[in-house]
Amino acid sequence: MLIHHFDFLITLLILLSFNLTCNTASPLNKITSSSAFFIFGDSSVDPGNNNYINTIQKIGANYEPYGQNGFFQEPTGRFSDGRVVVDYIAEYANLPIIPPFLLPSAEFTHGANFASGGAGILSETNRGVVIDLKTQLKNFEEVQKTLRENLGDEKTNELISEAVYFFSIGSNDYMGGYLGNPVMQQNYLPEEYVGMVIGNLTNAIQVLYEKGGRKFGFISLPPLGCLPALRALNTKDNEDGCFQDACALGLAHNNALSAVLTSLEHIFKGFKYCNSNFYNWLNNIIQNPSLFGMFTISLDLLYLRVVNYTSAVLTYALYIHTVTTLIRRF
Ligand SMILES: *[C@@H]1O[C@H](CO)[C@@H](O)[C@H](O)[C@H]1NC(C)=O
Ligand SMILES: *[C@@H]1O[C@H](CO)[C@@H](O)[C@H](O)[C@H]1NC(C)=O
Numbered sequence: 092m093l094i095h096h097f098d099f100l101i102t103l104l105i106l107l108s109f110n111l112t113c114n115t116a117s118p119l120n121k122i123t124s125s126s127a128f129f130i131f132g133d134s135s136v137d138p139g140n141n142n143y144i145n146t147i148q149k150i151g152a153n154y155e156p157y158g159q160n161g162f163f164q165e166p167t168g169r170f171s172d173g174r175v176v177v178d179y180i181a182e183y184a185n186l187p188i189i190p191p192f193l194l195p196s197a198e199f200t201h202g203a204n205f206a207s208g209g210a211g212i213l214s215e216t217n218r219g220v221v222i223d224l225k226t227q228l229k230n231f232e233e234v235q236k237t238l239r240e241n242l243g244d245e246k247t248n249e250l251i252s253e254a255v256y257f258f259s260i261g262s263n264d265y266m267g268g269y270l271g272n273p274v275m276q277q278n279y280l281p282e283e284y285v286g287m288v289i290g291n292l293t294n295a296i297q298v299l300y301e302k303g304g305r306k307f308g309f310i311s312l313p314p315l316g317c318l319p320a321l322r323a324l325n326t327k328d329n330e331d332g333c334f335q336d337a338c339a340l341g342l343a344h345n346n347a348l349s350a351v352l353t354s355l356e357h358i359f360k361g362f363k364y365c366n367s368n369f370y371n372w373l374n375n376i377i378q379n380p381s382l383f384g385m386f387t388i389s390l391d392l393l394y395l396r397v398v399n400y401t402s403a404v405l406t407y408a409l410y411i412h413t414v415t416t417l418i419r420r421f
Contacts, residue, residue, distance in 0.1 A: 140168070
């Protein structure tokens with residue numbers, strides 16, 4: 092499984108590093124990248140966009156205990172102790188930290204991060220308090236317009252086609268959006284709902300492809316039923332304590348997305364992607380923490396948090412995931 096993730100990271104780095112000028116055995120150190128990184132997602136990758144949303148009810152992380160590990164001077168709005176996974180990916184691709192789209196006077200020549208904590212693929216998910224995926228795509232259009240004004244058409248087209256488009260989104264559609272929403276459950280069978288979520292994600296990919304995007308990265312959904320909020324809903328006496336209906340939704344979503352990506356690769360000329368199996372990776376750790384003895388300290392921490400920690404769990408797991416892939420690398 093770690094190998095799989097290692098491949099995922101490397102593939103992503105290759106996608107990101109158009110101008111590889113590496114002359115050592117360690118390409119990670121020698122990437123001079125001219126490409127850009129555009130991020131769409133939820134709290135797993137939000138770098139602080141929600142700080143700028145003007146609603147009474149807030150889903151935010153710009154206060155302690157977030158940001159406590161000292162990497163940033165103060166809590167930034169990341170739902171994490173420090174960085175989120177896309178910050179690490181940007182670093183290893185030799186890009187600067189990709190700024191939140193809503194940061195005033197931010198500069199987007201290396202990309203933009205549109206993610207919003209609590210956001211879903213469907214506009215109904217946490218409607219009114221998040222930036223949903225459709226709006227994130229509209230915001231991408233804004234950036235594209237600004238780039239055309241600043242760089243001209245030719246440079247912008249090049250940047251757009253070389254950039255990586257990264258998605259980490261969908262958990263909220265199933266947790267609050269479906270399992271926490273009796274009306275949705277009444278109106279849609281689980282498989283219909285998954286179809287609708289995947290249909291909208293497919294549309295988003297297609298929109299970006301039509302705008303010139305060619306390289307796509309995805310982080311699959313984790314075992315949702317093992318996250319603390321959903322463990323609490325589990326009424327069955329199963330050994331791992333995970334809420335199986337939620338895990339099943341996450342798996343159905345992941346399988347459907349894999350199938351869609353395979354066919355898009357056949358249909359869309361020049362379409363490239365990599366898709367991580369975050370589900371199996373995290374599930375392995377949750378079910379068999381002792382098998383991961385090599386990383387005992389970090390994984391004990393992770394396990395504790397999976398059991399007991401709510402909002403930072405995803406980002407923390409992704410952080411460990413990135414770190415372990417890198418340990419593996421060197
Ligand atoms: C996208 O989601 C909406 C609900 O937000 C749904 O009505 C629509 O059918 C979905 N589109 C696709 C292509 O599945
Ligand atoms: C979870 O949190 C509760 C309350 O803070 C604490 O009593 C319990 O020991 C924690 N469980 C784990 C596994 O950390």
